Amino acid sequence: xxxxxxxxxxxxxxxxxxxxxxxxxxxxxxxxxxxxxxxxxxxxxxxxxxxxxxxxxxxxxxxxxxxxxxxxxxxxxxxxxxxxxxxxxxxxxxxxxxxxxxxxxxxxxxxxxxxxxxxxxxxxxxxxxxxxxxxxxxxxxxxxxxxxxxxxxxxxxxxxxxxxxxxxxxxxxxxxxxxxxxxxxxxxxxxxxxxxxxxxxxxxxxxxxxxxxxxxxxxxxxxxxxxxxxxxxxxxxxxxxxxxxxxxxxxxxxxxxxxxxxxxxxxxxxxxxxxxxxxxxxxxxxxxxxxxxxxxxxxxxxxxxxxxxxxxxxxxxxxxxxxxxxxxxxxxxxxxxxxxxxxxxxxxxxxxxxxxxxxxxxxxxxxxxxxxxxxxxxxxxxxxxxxxxxxxxxxxxxxxxxxxxxxxxxxxxxxxxxxxxxxxxxxxxxxxxxxxxxxxxxxxxxxxxxxxxxxxxxxxxxxxxxxxxxxxxxxxxxxxxxxxxxxxxxxxxxxxxxxxxxxxxxxxxxxxxxxxxxxxxxxxxxxxxxxxxxxxxxxxxxxxxxxxxxxxxxxxxxxxxxxxxxxxxxxxxxxxxxxxxxxxxxxxxxxxxxxxxxxxxxxxxxxxxxxxxxxxxxxxxxxxxxxxxxxxxxxxxxxxxxxxxxxxxxxxxxxxxxxxxxxxxxxxxxxxxxxxxxxxxxxxxxxxxxxxxxxxxxxxxxxxxxxxxxxxxxxxxxxxxxxxxxxxxxxxxxxxxx
Numbered sequence: 213x214x215x216x217x218x219x220x221x222x223x224x225x226x227x228x229x230x231x232x233x234x235x236x237x238x239x240x241x242x243x244x245x246x247x248x249x250x251x252x253x254x255x256x257x258x259x260x261x262x263x264x265x266x267x268x269x270x271x272x273x274x275x276x277x278x279x280x281x282x283x284x285x286x287x288x289x290x291x292x293x294x295x296x297x298x299x300x301x302x303x304x305x306x307x308x309x310x311x312x313x314x315x316x317x318x319x320x321x322x323x324x325x326x327x328x329x330x331x332x333x334x335x336x337x338x339x340x341x342x343x344x345x346x347x348x349x350x351x352x353x354x355x356x357x358x359x360x361x362x363x364x365x366x367x368x369x370x371x372x373x374x375x376x377x378x379x380x381x382x383x384x385x386x387x388x389x390x391x392x393x394x395x396x397x398x399x400x401x402x403x404x405x406x407x408x409x410x411x412x413x414x415x416x417x418x419x420x421x422x423x424x425x426x427x428x429x430x431x432x433x434x435x436x437x438x439x440x441x442x443x444x445x446x447x448x449x450x451x452x453x454x455x456x457x458x459x460x461x462x463x464x465x466x467x468x469x470x471x472x473x474x475x476x477x478x479x480x481x482x483x484x485x486x487x488x489x490x491x492x493x494x495x496x497x498x499x500x501x502x503x504x505x506x507x508x509x510x511x512x513x514x515x516x517x518x519x520x521x522x523x524x525x526x527x528x529x530x531x532x533x534x535x536x537x538x539x540x541x542x543x544x545x546x547x548x549x550x551x552x553x554x555x556x557x558x559x560x561x562x563x564x565x566x567x568x569x570x571x572x573x574x575x576x577x578x579x580x581x582x583x584x585x586x587x588x589x590x591x592x593x594x595x596x597x598x599x600x601x602x603x604x605x606x607x608x609x610x611x612x613x614x615x616x617x618x619x620x621x622x623x624x625x626x627x628x629x630x631x632x633x634x635x636x637x638x639x640x641x642x643x644x645x646x647x648x649x650x651x652x653x654x655x656x657x658x659x660x661x662x663x664x665x666x667x668x669x670x671x672x673x674x675x676x677x678x679x680x681x682x683x684x685x686x687x688x689x690x691x692x693x694x695x696x697x698x699x700x701x702x703x704x705x706x707x708x709x710x711x712x713x714x715x716x717x718x719x720x721x722x723x724x725x726x727x728x729x730x731x732x733x734x735x736x737x738x739x740x741x742x743x744x745x746x747x748x749x750x751x752x753x754x755x756x757x758x759x760x761x762x763x764x765x766x767x768x769x770x771x772x773x774x775x776x777x778x779x780x781x782x783x784x785x786x787x788x789x790x791x792x793x794x795x796x797x798x799x800x801x802x803x804x805x806x807x808x809x810x811x812x813x814x815x816x817x818x819x820x821x822x823x824x825x826x827x828x829x830x831x832x833x834x835x836x837x838x839x840x841x842x843x844x845x846x847x848x849x850x851x852x853x854x855x856x857x858x859x860x861x862x863x864x865x866x867x868x869x870x871x872x873x874x875x876x877x878x879x880x881x882x883x884x885x886x887x888x889x890x891x892x893x894x895x896x897x898x899x900x901x902x903x904x905x906x907x908x909x910x911x912x913x914x915x916x917x918x919x920x921x922x923x924x925x926x927x928x929x930x931x932x933x934x935x936x937x938x939x940x941x942x943x944x945x946x947x948x949x950x
Contacts, residue, residue, distance in 0.1 A: 214433040216506045219292040220545050223513060226290065227548055228918050231930045237316045240935035242806050244477065244927040245549040247515035249288060249298040251316055257284045259306040267307050267337045269681045274473075275403035278303050278685065279410040282472050287421035289441070291434050294503075295461050295510045296418050296441055299468040302475050304365055307338045339363035344677045352666040355636060356659070357629035357814045359807065360670040361710075364625035365474035365682065368701065369608045370690035371617025372480040375466060376459060380415075381450030383408045386695050397698025400683075404695065407685045411469045412449055419445045456489040456499050460511045466686075467515045473686040477551070478608035479517035480616060482508075483536040490535050501538055508542035512550045516928065520606040522564060523555035524585060526599055532561040540564075543579060544571050549921045549928040550579050553607035556890055557585035569883045573874045573901055578923030582897045583607045583861070584890040591895075592859025595709055595797060602859070610926020611803040611831070611861050611896060612711060617692045620675070620705035623860070624713070624926075627804065628667060629811045630783070631716035631818060631828045633659045634723060638746070638819075647739040649724065649732050653778075660786050664712070668790050668798065671710055675796065678702035708796035711860050714783050715804035715811055718765045718829030718838075721779055722820035725772030726762035746817045749824045760821025766834035766843070766850030773850055780854040788858065801860035802832040806925050809937055827941060831925070832862035836944040844868055848885060852892035861895040863926065867945045869904045898923045900942070907931075911939050 233250040235241075257280050262273040281303050288298035305317055339362050346362060353360055378386060384405060391401040422442040429435040444461050453459040470476035493499030521539060522532045543550050554568045568580050592602040592613070605615045612623030637656040641647055678684075679700035688694040693704040730737045736758060750756035763770035780802075787800035804811065812827035820835070822828075829835045832851045839846060844866060851864045872878030886897055900923050910917040914932035922931050922942050931939060 214431070214437075216502060216545075220506070220509060222292045223290065223510075224546060224548065224919075226292075227513060231933060232915075232918055235933050240938075241929075241933055242924070242935050242938045243929065244551075245516055245929050245933070246471065246475070246477070247298070247513070248300055248471075251300050252286050255284060255286075255300065256320060257281050257301065257306065263337075263340060263342065265337045265340075265342060267340070269340045271399050271403035271683055271685070274303070274683055274685055275406050277306060278407055278473050281306075282410050282414050282469060285414065285468075285472070287418040289418065289421055289425060289438075291425070291429075291438065293510050293513070294437065294441065294457065294507055295464050295514060296422065296445065297414075297461075297464050297468050298514060299471045301472065303473050304338070304475065340677075340681045344673065344681070346670065346673055349666055349670055349673075352662060353670065355632075356663040356666070357632040357811055358663060358667055358670070359625065359627040360667065360674075361622050361626035362670050362674045363681070364622060364674065366470070366476040366478070366684055366687055367609060367612070367623050367625050368620050368687070368705075369478035369480070369606070369614040369616040370470075370476075370687050371692065372463065372466075372485055372690060374617065374690040375452075375462065376485065377452055379448060379450060379452030379462070380408055380412050382452060383689050383695075384450075390695050390698060394698040400698045400700075403683070403685055404688065407469075407473075408689065411465065414469065415445055415449050415465055419449070453489070456486065456493045456504060457507055459486055459489045460507045464511055464514045467517055470686045471515060474682065474684065476687055477515075477517050478614060478616075479519040479551075480608070481521075481523065481531075481606055482519035483521050483533060483539055484523075484531060487533055487535045490538075504535070505538050505542040505545060508539050509546035512543055513546055513548060516548075516550045518551040518553065518608045520553050520555055520583075520608065521568075521580070522557075522560055523606070524557050524559060524603065526603050528557075528559060530557070530559045530561055532564045536561075536564055537567065540567055540571055540580070544575060547575050547577060549577065549930060551928060552580040554580045554582050555585050555607065556582050556886065565883055565886075566879050569879045569886070570874055572899060573872065573878060573882065576901045576903065577921040578898070578900050578928045581607070581899070581923070581926075582886050582890075583613075584893075584895050587855065587890065587893050587895045588613060588859055588861075591855075591857050592709075594858050595799065597707070597709075601707075605859070607896070610805060611713070611801065611863050612926075613859065613861070615707055617690065618705060619707040619709060620701055621707070621709055621711050621799070622671065622674070623711035624803065624805060626667060626671060626711060627713045627715050627807065628660075628663045629716055629814065629828065630660065630714050630779070631719040631811065631815045633663055634716075634720045634818065635815055638743075642743055649728050652727070653724070657782055657786070660782065664786050664790050664798075667712060668792060671712075671798075672793050672796070675702055675708065675710075675794075708792075708794070709799050709859070710792075710796055711801055712787055712798050713801045713803040713860075715802075715807065715831070716815075716828040717776060717779060717802050717832055717854065718835045719815075719818055719820060719822060721765040721772045721776035722762070722835055723818050724775040724779075725764065725770065726759040726820050728771050728775075729762040730758055742819060746819065749817045750821065756821045756823075759819055762820070764820075764834060764838045766838050766847045768843075768846045768849065773853070776850065776854050780856065784856050784858070799858050799860045800856040802854065802856065802862035804828065804831050804925075806938065808941060830941070830945060831865055833865050833945065844885065848889045848894070849892065852889055852894045855893045855895055857893075863896040863898055864889060864894055865898045865923075865925065865945065867900040867902055867922075867942060869902055898926060907943060911943050914939065
């Protein structure tokens with residue numbers, strides 16, 4: 213029977229099959245699921261290089277290679293679905309980021325001419341260092357293990373209302389209009405035009421393939437679905453969407469193109485922008501709730517972009533509507549990796565919040581997340597932004613917010629490993645005659661200032677030249693001022709509130725706490741003995757345990773909790789006092805993304821008993837095993853106390869088995885935890901509700917549970933796709949429950 217229920221079951225089965233096939237093609241990937249499908253047989257792209265270093269840059273290089281990659285994508289049509297289109301491959305893969313390059317592409321590249329000619333030693337150049345070198349910054353960047361943001365891809369948000377108003381044909385008309393006004397920007401407009409036409413060709417290939425399927429289909433219900441699918445694609449090939457289905461299909465095609473270009477994953481206020489289409493179609497009798505839910509489920513299946521639900525307008529009025537509920541129902545019906553964030557505020561529809569928590573408990577797939585409107589609004593306004601603009605800033609990334617169409621924040625692309633900063637401070641103090649905790653902290657602050665200064669220099673370099681290296685040709689289409697001025701969004705954004713995250717907070721806080729407790733207060737250890745232990749990587753287990761069992765951050769009212777607050781104060785003051793050029797300003801946060809293993813590999817043994825090379829702490833979270841009693845509440849309290857206060861987040865990441873039913877009492881318990889954390893000033897909560905036994909079994913053999921989804925950090929992923937190291941990180945963060 214061709215019912216929505218049966219179709220969803222088949223769509224989910226296909227998704228799980230694709231997940232396992234992608235793992236076979238790509239190997240383990242510690243990244244977002246992205247919604248990709250496996251690479252099709254015979255798929256091949258031969259990139260065009262316009263630089264002697266074996267890479268491509270600028271309008272012509274990015275445009276030409278985007279066209280080659282998207283043109284190589286064959287149509288994807290599933291007869292069970294109402295929407296069509298999928299993506300498989302990223303343009304940035306061909307620029308040499310070997311860390312993220314899938315296995316199948318590495319094999320394909322062996323046959324490319326530039327590889328045969330011996331250019332492999334240049335195959336790591338994502339930034340055009342020939343034209344924009346930064347060798348003068350590299351020593352300090354390496355010293356402090358900084359993720360610089362130089363060469364970072366899209367981490368901002370489009371204004372989808374622009375696309376919904378114009379459509380792809382409207383983009384072409386707008387390009388032509390402003391080309392005449394800005395004749396000196398022809399290279400920009402030529403590239404934008406070619407990219408839009410490539411997206412239209414992508415749609416046209418789907419139309420052609422659907423037409424072929426219709427001719428060979430015998431089932432009348434399936435044939436009718438295909439006919440409507442074809443009509444929908446034809447309507448939005450050039451024209452703006454007019455119906456709910458057309459808006460969803462238009463979004464799907466644009467998202468595929470944006471992902472292919474620079475893996476953009478920033479969505480929009482989905483219950484807000486889609487609601488007028490829903491309301492109009494219901495009024496005209498061409499849409500019912502079950503169909504609307506199926507279409508949203510289909511959109512979430514195509515790509516797990518970050519979408520925000522609920523929230524308030526500038527007059528503090530709740531924006532929750534009937535579609536908000538339907539979107540939660542839709543996510544429940546498909547029940548895969550998705551990235552929905554519910555914005556919580558004091559005027560929010562509580563029944564809606566309860567439903568969101570219910571699905572979190574019911575499905576145990578890490579969605580939805582929850583963000584705190586008040587803390588984010590008040591904090592962002594402290595940067596000199598008005599309330600209306602601050603309310604427009606929505607959750608569209610792992611840990612980050614953005615004002616769609618206006619802001620170029622580089623969020624989640626710039627990080628300083630403060631555990632490495634501590635290591636450098638310890639090295640400096642070793643040669644001094646007098647050693648003390650306060651002296652160590654003074655040296656730490658000096659190094660932190662140097663780290664922020666060199667990071668700021670890298671950010672300025674990136675923004676100054678991003679348009680010449682990686683212009684955002686796809687996202688430019690739905691940004692303010694870009695097509696109007698003939699400039700990349702990196703040149704003409706209205707807001708440059710650039711996010712900069714500290715990583716390793718718990719390692720450093722626990723290290724200062726352990727020193728204060730064991731050396732200065734209890735005098736159980738001398739400074740010389742500490743240095744010997746660190747240099748020998750704790751070959752004396754007794755010394756390691758002495759330090760490791762000192763009071764920890766998030767245990768509640770400990771010396772390390774106080775150090776976490778003190779570190780936050782100095783982190784915020786150092787970042788906010790850093791001068792930037794051209795009206796740019798830095799916004800501090802605490803977040804590590806999934807780099808805990810990478811960052812830890814660069815740091816030697818630390819005074820909290822952590823051995824050399826072990827992962828650093830995750831984001832704002834405490835170190836694993838900080839308490840033996842689960843201590844969900846203690847963790848919530850600790851993280852609430854170290855928020856940076858300028859509109860960027862220090863997320864609370866929870867992994868626990870709540871031992872709660874999905875009844876009213878269980879939902880209220882978790883909702884109370886969320887609301888309490890937000891009343892304390894918390895900004896963002898990522899929750900994995902996990903079955904402990906299932907998690908441990910899946911860690912041993914992930915193929916037993918190919919449908920198990922976890923929120924690794926800000927993003928969700930299939931547990932079976934993660935590397936053993938990352939699976940273990942999730943297990944280590946697990947708390948016993950509430």
